[in-house]
Amino acid sequence: MRNKILSLGCGRRKAESDVVRVDISAEMNPDRVWDLDQVPWPFADSEFDTVECFDVIEHVESVVRCLEEVHRVLRPGGRLRLTTPHFSCANSYIDPTHRHHLAHASFDYFCEGHPLNYYGKARFAIALRRIEFTGGRWNRLVMRRISNRWPSWYEHRWAWIFPAWFLEVEMVAVKGGKG
Numbered sequence: 001m002r003n004k005i006l007s008l009g010c011g012r013r014k015a016e017s018d019v020v021r022v023d024i025s026a027e028m029n030p031d032r033v034w035d036l037d038q039v040p041w042p043f044a045d046s047e048f049d050t051v052e053c054f055d056v057i058e059h060v061e062s063v064v065r066c067l068e069e070v071h072r073v074l075r076p077g078g079r080l081r082l083t084t085p086h087f088s089c090a091n092s093y094i095d096p097t098h099r100h101h102l103a104h105a106s107f108d109y110f111c112e113g114h115p116l117n118y119y120g121k122a123r124f125a126i127a128l129r130r131i132e133f134t135g136g137r138w139n140r141l142v143m144r145r146i147s148n149r150w151p152s153w154y155e156h157r158w159a160w161i162f163p164a165w166f167l168e169v170e171m172v173a174v175k176g177g178k179g
Helices: 063-073 090-095 105-110 137-149 151-159
Strands: 003-008 019-024 048-054 075-083 124-131 168-174
Touching: 003 075, 048 063, 063 075, 063 105, 105 124, 105 168, 124 137
Parallel strands: 003 019, 003 048, 048 075
Antiparallel strands: 075 168, 124 168
């Protein structure tokens, strides 16, 4: 079974069969130079099984428009795998090209049943969502466990005392009742 992958913001990722590497910078030598803010993207509907978006979503002009394009190019049931700095991480603010600072629930807006999902047309089901930490044993073991069990409580009460490092999210494209 094939697994055609779209790697957004591929950086210096090496060429691989079944992977289409996209980056805004020609210096990265991607398969396709493209600014993700320019829609529609130059790919067919339902062309990909997986979209990888590692440390990219925080750079785009519109998260909603980007996720709508991801949804369009994913096959029904296709997976979006992404990482982004957690809003409590200093890295989220250090990079002057970061436009968005995202939280555990930021991607809920693209799921059925969310009261504010009318902001966009793309629908996903969240398959995995984790707040990750760096540093010593306390952060990696204790805070990771607490923050992922009670994310809202963590983000409202403890995120600025015990800042996270990044969010890891995997979402499944829901199209025409399939997902």
